[in-house]
Amino acid sequence: MxxxxxxxxxxxxxxxxxxxxxxxxxxxxxxxxxxxxxxxxxxxxxxxxxxxxxxxxxxxxxxxxxxxxxxxxxxxxxxxxxHGRRIHDLNGDTRFLPYSSSGTDxxxxxxxxxxxxxxxxxxxxxxxxxxxxxxxxxxxxxxxxxxxxxxxxxxxxxxxxxxxxxxxxxxxxxxxxxxxxxxxxSDALDPLNHAYKELNIPPDERGQFILDSNALHIWPRDEFMLIALPNLDKSFTVTLFLPELGKISFETIQSGNDLLIFFKKMFPDVISIIPELVTDFFKNPTGKLGTIQxxxxxxxxxxxxxxxxxxxxxxxxxxxxxxxxxxxxxxxxxxxxxxxxxxxxxxxxxxxxxxxxxxxxxxxxxYIEMRGLVNQNIFFKKKELERELEMTYPNRFISRYSMVSFHQIPYSIVKARGIIQEKILSTFSSSSSSVSMKNYKEIEEMIFEELPSLDQL
Ligand SMILES: Cc1cc2nc3c(=O)[nH]c(=O)nc-3n(C[C@H](O)[C@H](O)[C@H](O)COP(=O)(O)OP(=O)(O)OC[C@H]3O[C@@H](n4cnc5c(N)ncnc54)[C@H](O)[C@@H]3O)c2cc1C
Missing domain, CATH: 3.50.50.60 (FAD/NAD(P)-binding domain)
Known part of the structure; x- marks a missing residue:
């Protein structure tokens, strides 16, 4: 010691x-x-x-x-x-995805x-x-x-x-x-080549939150996205993640007009609730992102x-x-x-x-899941099956998000179990058909064979 x-x-x-x-x-x-x-x-x-x-x-x-x-x-x-992620579609519809099946995490x-x-x-x-x-x-x-x-x-x-x-x-x-x-x-930086910019959604005129305050808001748009987290003063801090270079990127947004055209097209429901959009975008620093090895x-x-x-x-x-x-x-x-x-x-x-x-x-x-997959039907199908499996096998099948955020399972084990679980979810979820009884038997066998109970870790 x-x-x-x-x-x-x-x-x-x-x-x-x-x-x-x-x-x-x-x-x-x-x-x-x-x-x-x-x-x-x-x-x-x-x-x-x-x-x-x-x-x-x-x-x-x-x-x-x-x-x-x-x-x-x-x-x-x-x-x-x-309690979960609220997904904002391009047409302004939203969908809530709870973080945990039980609703308690x-x-x-x-x-x-x-x-x-x-x-x-x-x-x-x-x-x-x-x-x-x-x-x-x-x-x-x-x-x-x-x-x-x-x-x-x-x-x-x-x-x-x-x-x-x-x-x-x-x-x-x-x-x-x-x-x-x-x-x-020895060290190196793996740049992501996407950067971020912070913006702000202030409270409404009554001093209240404009969006649901108990959610992490996501506007996924495939190559880029916007997210928002609530603050104690009833505002939201909004972060735009966008490629640094390329057709739609920080490089191509050079003026207030460029920015407004981009937001009107990609985030039309947000533009009116970020009053200082143009000022903040050009005043706030652009943050670089990457992984240090x-x-x-x-x-x-x-x-x-x-x-x-x-x-x-x-x-x-x-x-x-x-x-x-x-x-x-x-x-x-x-x-x-x-x-x-x-x-x-x-x-x-x-x-x-x-x-x-x-x-x-x-x-x-x-990043790929957040900005892209959340938009797709297959993603929601997988989430449904994942929730069912979590409820049925609470000690063996724990969503990757839960393993990372609500447990202290070593990250390397989370990664390995996540690969097995993803294999099960991809095999048995399809956008057209529902899971049959025969499938459930197969799933159970895979779970018992490949995912040791948490008590055994
Ligand atoms: C956009 C964004 C969003 C994030 N969101 C999340 C999130 O939701 N959840 C999460 O868990 N993590 C998040 N993170 C990551 C999180 O910010 C970092 O992992 C965390 O801050 C790391 O803490 P740290 O103490 O190692 O470094 P830091 O918090 O960066 O602290 C380093 C300190 O060292 C000081 N310093 C630097 N150089 C010197 C020097 N030469 N001499 C003396 N002092 C020095 C700095 O001033 C600073 O105070 C996010 C990061 C970013 C960029």
Whole structure:
């Protein structure tokens, strides 16, 4: 077991976003002193920059971490339950797809900045975690044992010697960059070539939600889509996902007129409820999307990467933050079964990566499902059969969405079981015929043969 008695008890965390404070809280509960360096000013006294995933879907894996560090009850009043997806057709019709067959499982919409602020305050309240805001990491030298920070308010440079260092500095991690330059890790970005833009649906004139507030709204249009998540102030944050280049893309929308023509054609029911469409589209940044491939995630017993810094993924399963929080849960758990930082970092890097690779692939696949398949009849047929099988074999057949969002089955197992389940659903759902009794016998045999009961996992 790693304790403050047998290992260095002063930990340096670089990145005070979502996973940095969660990890700091886990470490503080074990008695470690943690210094968290964050390049931005303290969020609690600053306004949040617009246009960067203002709200997020929080599900089981993230909730578990927040419960374990004692923060879930603090954030709970700020959460908005989303019980399913509401699909908006081109002609304005909508259809509701519940997230779970039983109707009891749901995900939450949470404000990134509210969650971040609560995490920082709770970490500080332990008296074991110190935050250094406006400290930008500009160098990590494993060989000489020094990290360099630039104090952004004074321009002063600071050398810091407390190791180990944990890089929670997000998708564009500089910790990863320095470890890569020194040959400890190799990393690459797989760009999605689709980008995103955030917009806003304000409340109606009575200050109420304009759309159903307990759903994640999707306007799927095959090559691109719009989604909307509810906010506490009764507005919705809308995200347009669109190719960067090509016939219909960010490249071709150059003027307010281009944008209005595009929205009138593809999202006619939305145009009147986004009053600042043109202004926000051209004012808000266009966010890039991609998957970070990195291996290993550590440099000896000196540094390790956690969260997006190690494995940023595309956002279509709503799992980037949830997976990053689960990283912290697992890292904390494995402190009990390893003897020193080097052993823990190696195990974390070798074993956890199977699961984060899997969710990275599932998230890419889900983009195709969300923007395209939700429009097709066969998709709804499969969903019906899936619901029936979930009700009949609750311990064996669990939809891929549920396995990811409402369970903590390792992502690599979710991926493998998802392939088997998809085979069953594709074989037995067809847009024209319903499933016969004979089919049910075959399905049952396949389920019992190929999908071990959850208790056996
Ligand atoms: C459009 C979009 C929608 C998303 N939706 C969801 C969702 O619904 N559900 C979900 O689970 N996930 C979602 N995600 C993913 C989620 O945002 C990330 O997975 C999560 O923020 C990762 O947390 P992190 O702490 O690793 O990184 P971050 O939250 O990015 O934090 C990194 C921190 O490091 C700081 N930093 C960076 N460089 C330095 C430096 N040199 N020195 C010091 N500090 C530094 C940054 O300022 C930042 O505070 C979404 C992402 C996007 C882009």
């Amino acid at each position: 790693i304790t403050t008695n047998n290992c260095s008890d002063k930990i340096t965390v670089i990145g005070g976003g979502l996973s940095g404070p969660v990890l700091a809280l886990y470490l503080a509960r074990r008695g470690f002193s943690v210094d968290v360096f964050e390049k931005r000013p303290d969020l609690r006294n600053a306004s949040v920059p617009a246009g960067r995933s203002i709200n997020l879907a929080l599900s089981k894996r993230g909730i578990t971490a927040l419960e374990e560090i004692g923060v879930f009850d603090r954030i709970k009043p700020s959460l908005i339950p989303m 749901f995900i939450y919409s949470v404000s990134r900045s509210d969650l971040n602020k609560i995490l920082i305050t709770e970490a500080e309240n332990t008296d074991k975690v110190r935050f250094h805001f406006q400290h930008e990491c500009i160098g990590v030298d494993i060989i000489r044992g020094a990290v360099t920070f630039l104090k952004k308010d004074t321009g002063e440079k600071i050398k810091w010697k407390n190791f180990p260092v944990i890089g929670t500095d997000g998708a564009g991690s500089v910790v990863r960059k320095f470890l890569s330059e020194d040959g400890f890790v 990195c291996s290993p995630w550590h440099a000896k017993d000196k540094a390790v990467l956690i969260g997006d810094a190690a494995h940023a993924i595309v956002p279509f399963f709503g799992q980037g933050m949830n997976a990053s929080f689960e990283d912290c849960t697992i890292f904390n758990r494995w402190m009990d079964s390893t003897e020193n930082w080097g052993e823990l970092f190696q195990k974390f890097s070798n074993v956890r990566k199977f699961d984060t690779d899997a969710i990275g692939e599932l998230a890419l696949e889900n």
